[in-house]
Amino acid sequence: MTIKVQAEDFDVGAELVALTDGDHGVGGLCSFVGLVRDMAGTEPIGAMTLEHYPGMTEKALVEIEAEACERWPLSSTLIIHRYGRLEPGDRIVLVAAASAHREAAFDGCHFLIDWLKTRAPFWKLEDTPDGGQWVSARADDDKAAARWAAASDKTEAAE
Amino acid sequence: MKLLYFAWVREKTGIGEETITMPEGVTTVEDLVSWMITRGGGFEAAFADKSTVRVAVNQEYAKIDWPVTDDDEIAFFPPVTGG
Numbered sequence: 476m477t478i479k480v481q482a483e484d485f486d487v488g489a490e491l492v493a494l495t496d497g498d499h500g501v502g503g504l505c506s507f508v509g510l511v512r513d514m515a516g517t518e519p520i521g522a523m524t525l526e527h528y529p530g531m532t533e534k535a536l537v538e539i540e541a542e543a544c545e546r547w548p549l550s551s552t553l554i555i556h557r558y559g560r561l562e563p564g565d566r567i568v569l570v571a572a573a574s575a576h577r578e579a580a581f582d583g584c585h586f587l588i589d590w591l592k593t594r595a596p597f598w599k600l601e602d603t604p605d606g607g608q609w610v611s612a613r614a615d616d617d618k619a620a621a622r623w624a625a626a627s628d629k630t631e632a633a634e
Numbered sequence: 635m636k637l638l639y640f641a642w643v644r645e646k647t648g649i650g651e652e653t654i655t656m657p658e659g660v661t662t663v664e665d666l667v668s669w670m671i672t673r674g675g676g677f678e679a680a681f682a683d684k685s686t687v688r689v690a691v692n693q694e695y696a697k698i699d700w701p702v703t704d705d706d707e708i709a710f711f712p713p714v715t716g717g
Contacts, residue, residue, distance in 0.1 A: 509717055525716065526641055528709060531693035556716060568717050588717055596690070597716025598641035609642045612713035
């Protein structure tokens, strides 16, 4: 279970290799990389600045990982999230989940990014031709996260 | 109590962080938000639409009826947009 909140870029390959290195019980490793797009809707953006809440951000990510590990049999998980000024094409986030079998790795990884998007205290400020614009929370992200909440309710109801 | 402001809430209030003595009559998150509005200016603007502001007490998401004390760290911010 690894959490990194950092300004600097990361090496996706090296991070994924390190995550499962030496653990021969792992049969599948699933990862997601989030990148800065050059468009915000129909507006081009020159860059974005990611703000976070030092202390709470790390705490929230630890809780998100713990929740994933409770729901699926994961051997290891990784969340790296950057802050500061980023340009189109830059990596923002890497999440990964490893498990004995692929289903848990896929679901765990998907859950990590969906849950992170609606719970981890990060805020994006985009540089647009009209000046700095704070990104609004998207209803689609809430829907994506709610899907996992519904899945959890089903599990509880079945118990 | 220590108060923190992030993203556009910080821009509207004009400060990122301050330490205040808990205002008289404040016992819950809701009381504190109501008191914020009475400060006027940027604070009133930041909290004008309460539904757009999230609150954390000691780095945990807080509900509106949570109690607050003078020893707490309380943060105000918009819905999160990371990832």
